[in-house]
Amino acid sequence: MRLTIIQPCMGRRRGEPYIRTWQMEPLAPAVLAALTPADVAIRFHDDRMEPIPYDEPTDLVAITVETYTARRSYQIATEYRRRGVPVVMGGFHPTLVPEEAGQYAEAVVIGEAEGLWPQVIEDFRRNRLRSVYRSHTRPPLSGSTPDRSIFAGKNYLPIALVESGRGCRLGCEFCSIQTVFRQSCTFRPVAEVVAEIKRLGRRVIFFVDDNIVADPERARELLRALVPLRIRWIGQAAISAAFDGELLQLLVESGCQGLLIGLESLDPRTLERMGKGFATGAGYYRAALANLRRHGIRIYATFVLGYEEDTVGTLEEALAFAGQERFYLAAFNHITPFPGTPLYRRLAEEGRLLHHRWWLDGEYRYGMLPFAPRNIPPGELEERCVAARRRFFGLPSMIRRSLDFGVNSSSFSMWLNFFVINGLMRREVLQRRRYPLGDENFSGALLRVGEGAACGDREPHRSGHPREWVSE
Numbered sequence: 476m477r478l479t480i481i482q483p484c485m486g487r488r489r490g491e492p493y494i495r496t497w498q499m500e501p502l503a504p505a506v507l508a509a510l511t512p513a514d515v516a517i518r519f520h521d522d523r524m525e526p527i528p529y530d531e532p533t534d535l536v537a538i539t540v541e542t543y544t545a546r547r548s549y550q551i552a553t554e555y556r557r558r559g560v561p562v563v564m565g566g567f568h569p570t571l572v573p574e575e576a577g578q579y580a581e582a583v584v585i586g587e588a589e590g591l592w593p594q595v596i597e598d599f600r601r602n603r604l605r606s607v608y609r610s611h612t613r614p615p616l617s618g619s620t621p622d623r624s625i626f627a628g629k630n631y632l633p634i635a636l637v638e639s640g641r642g643c644r645l646g647c648e649f650c651s652i653q654t655v656f657r658q659s660c661t662f663r664p665v666a667e668v669v670a671e672i673k674r675l676g677r678r679v680i681f682f683v684d685d686n687i688v689a690d691p692e693r694a695r696e697l698l699r700a701l702v703p704l705r706i707r708w709i710g711q712a713a714i715s716a717a718f719d720g721e722l723l724q725l726l727v728e729s730g731c732q733g734l735l736i737g738l739e740s741l742d743p744r745t746l747e748r749m750g751k752g753f754a755t756g757a758g759y760y761r762a763a764l765a766n767l768r769r770h771g772i773r774i775y776a777t778f779v780l781g782y783e784e785d786t787v788g789t790l791e792e793a794l795a796f797a798g799q800e801r802f803y804l805a806a807f808n809h810i811t812p813f814p815g816t817p818l819y820r821r822l823a824e825e826g827r828l829l830h831h832r833w834w835l836d837g838e839y840r841y842g843m844l845p846f847a848p849r850n851i852p853p854g855e856l857e858e859r860c861v862a863a864r865r866r867f868f869g870l871p872s873m874i875r876r877s878l879d880f881g882v883n884s885s886s887f888s889m890w891l892n893f894f895v896i897n898g899l900m901r902r903e904v905l906q907r908r909r910y911p912l913g914d915e916n917f918s919g920a921l922l923r924v925g926e927g928a929a930c931g932d933r934e935p936h937r938s939g940h941p942r943e944w945v946s947e
């Protein structure tokens with residue numbers, strides 16, 4: 476049997492390369508490859524960096540789908556399904572809106588692949604593929620390591636993504652993570668994470684865990700185990716970690732170079748409404764950031780704009796705060812109502828969604844507000860978010876922040892790094908603006924299940940050669 480795994484891009488502008496900072500090794504396809512029985516031949520295509528060879532013979536296509544990549548995923552599925560090849564979709568978006576994804580795929584996997592994927596393959600081989608596969612409980616994350624052999628020959632950014640745990644126990648109103656994982660966390664055994672890093676042999680690691688300090692005890696265990704590896708790593712964490720002295724010390728000793736922290740807002744009313752009431756605003760943040768600074772940890776701070784109390788002043792305040800705190804990187808995004816989240820439901824009930832299924836709407840572009848904020852016209856907030864990014868990544872701000880020798884530029888090479896990374900982000904501020912969702916070159920309508928070529932009723936090809944691709 477031959478399986479093709481696809482990582483879609485968000486969209487494509489005619490004649491333009493894809494956004495470079497998003498071209499990292501994608502873990503979901505590597506996890507799927509690892510869970511696939513050894514006698515299945517696998518091809519992997521990354522739509523962000525190469526054209527997809529739709530005519531290459533294959534028996535089954537698996538696409539990993541996020542909300543921003545949904546439209547593009549349905550286009551890709553249409554191409555394969557026009558050729559009679561059945562498609563399976565999984566990932567965040569199909570888990571949030573399975574009934575929608577099910578219109579464009581023969582099968583939808585709701586939830587995590589561990590525990591379900593081998594069954595999908597088995598059912599396909601027996602010609603009894605079901606339209607929906609759902610995991611009712613969270614599977615353990617032990618015993619499987621992503622199969623990165625599928626990345627061979629691709630020009631990814633030089634950073635290895637590693638997952639040590641999945642999910643978050645907090646419940647922010649706007650967040651897909653809490654909706655998908657139902658406010659729970661699962662962790663891989665620390666020994667398996669360490670073994671994977673050793674095998675990888677890479678010096679720079681990005682832990683993709685949503686909150687690497689979600690369970691402080693387990694975080695300590697992981698960090699202690701990382702110390703002897705002498706790696707440099709970045710990750711994502713809740714700011715509460717900054718008040719745990721032992722954890723901070725272990726972060727430094729284990730090689731933590733920087734943390735992405737969702738500050739979201741400086742307004743306590745907004746933080747309360749979001750479900751982040753534990754952070755009580757600018758004063759709380761300043762104290763926490765001072766602790767992180769003392770330990771030399773660089774910060775990528777993210778802010779979201781457009782909440783109920785937000786005004787133009789809120790954005791200006793966030794921008795000024797980011798400058799004063801000399802963040803290594805910062806993001807100023809409008810809040811996004813992802814399907815299935817409490818925020819989406821609330822805005823829909825209040826009649827404030829401007830584009831209902833904005834991720835499928837041909838008029839909608841990255842950066843546009845899909846809802847009406849209370850105090851700022853949507854177009855103005857979009858422009859102001861872009862302007863804030865341009866100012867933050869503008870030369871005067873970059874120079875000022877680079878002169879932070881205690882943290883951002885602790886050595887000459889880190890000073891150069893600062894300019895490379897900030898320069899990349901600066902270049903992309905305008906490139907990202909109004910980026911299309913879906914490929915502008917795609918023509919025709921999206922093919923729905925039951926329309927056009929019949930899929931899934933063909934006998935799967937059996938090569939008999941483990942992992943070997945036999946052309947027809």
Ligand code: B12
Nearest residue numbers: 497499501502503537539541542565566584587588651683
């Ligand atoms: C690392 C990361 C990135 C990296 C990209 C890494 C890469 N792939 O190249 C960077 C920093 C570039 C990035 C960018 C963005 N990201 Co991001 N990212 C993540 C993060 C933290 C980890 C992803 C990961 O590797 N997970 C580990 C893998 C193994 O898990 P998984 O993808 O969920 O896959 C499992 C299941 O979902 C399922 N599955 C997945 N696909 C498939 C397919 C099939 C067929 C099957 C059966 C199962 C299946 O099985 C897997 C194993 O169980 C996630 C959060 C998260 N917890 O996943 C956010 C996340 C995916 N990102 C998100 C967003 C919004 C973005 C941006 C839009 C942010 C922005 N405004 O700029 C961009 C968009 C980039 C794009 N899509 O092109 C959202 C998506 C929400 C949604 N509803 O879709 C997430 C969930 C974060 C969040 N807080 O909500 N991101």
Ligand code: SF4
Nearest residue numbers: 643645647650652653
């Ligand atoms: S802390 Fe982060 S990952 Fe957790 S629910 Fe809030 S936004 Fe989502």
